[in-house]
Amino acid sequence: MKLSVLFVVFLLLCVHRRSSGSHPKPSCRYPPSQWCRSLEIAIECRVQKQCMELNAIRANQSVPPVSVTLYYESLCPACRAFISQQLFPTWTMLQDIMTVTLVPYGNAKELPSGNSPFTCQHGEPECRGNLIEACIIHLTGHSAFQIINCMESAVDVLNAAQPCLQLYTRSVSWSTVESCVKGDLGYQLMHANAAMTRALNPAHTHVPWVTFNGVKH
Incomplete structure (x- = not known):
């Protein structure tokens, strides 16, 4: 029900x-x-x-709460609209009966070697945006969705990251996020997001891609 x-x-x-x-x-x-x-x-x-x-x-x-998982890209216009206009308002009203998992990766590709381990549909800025959001999600816990919504609702997603972080949490500093982005933790988080996205069955054909309790509807 x-x-x-x-x-x-x-x-x-x-x-x-x-x-x-x-x-x-x-x-x-x-x-x-x-x-x-x-x-x-x-x-x-x-x-x-x-x-x-x-x-x-x-x-x-x-x-148990309904588990909603969103597979998306940080600079994808349709993803940004979906988060700010549909998913976040729904979660705001129903967060006591639903959990949201955000997986920033989407149509990116993981490369076997090279200086840049990932390529993204909207270029290098999107790869950085995905990485920043993956680190924020990992580091900020319950505040993560509010921060991500703040970023995705802004005119400039990347420049909004630091002020959005400072607006919704005092426990995680921007320097901590930057350390994640530049270090091994950021790569590990993105690799995990890549693996989750590749494991989708059926495979995703577009973004945003939403599953309910692990099932595509």
Whole structure:
């Protein structure tokens, strides 16, 4: 039941985002994270049925959360829009029943040798972006998704990395991230992301690529 509710809300977000592009003043005045805060808001945003279903399953904490894994690229326009407009708002509202794993790699290629061990669809800047985000995800734990969303929502993803990190966490310094990016840890993280992406079955054909509980839908 939890997975079906997650799909309903996820699809609802997709429809809401698409429709809002053609209507400058949508009827709902609240962000997705507030839709189920009260009955009045749910009615105004036309999600009362989904909120009732969501509240019904929240009481059952013994049910494991739905695992959502996103395979993406840091500079891919479609990936950036998907993260900031669909996946992050969904997670914000449903993080108590869903977990999100981010795998920055996508259509990159791992080379057997050479000074640059990876090539990326959008060039060297994207390889650096993937590496920075892999290090941030590894180092910052629960704050990682907020930082990545901040970066992917910015005009310049790479230049946003340091201020986004400082905005959402005080426990990890930018110098620690840079050490990861320049050292063996960064390479190990990217190699692991490459292996996860290659292991997809069916193999990914585009990005963003999303699996629910390990299964492509």
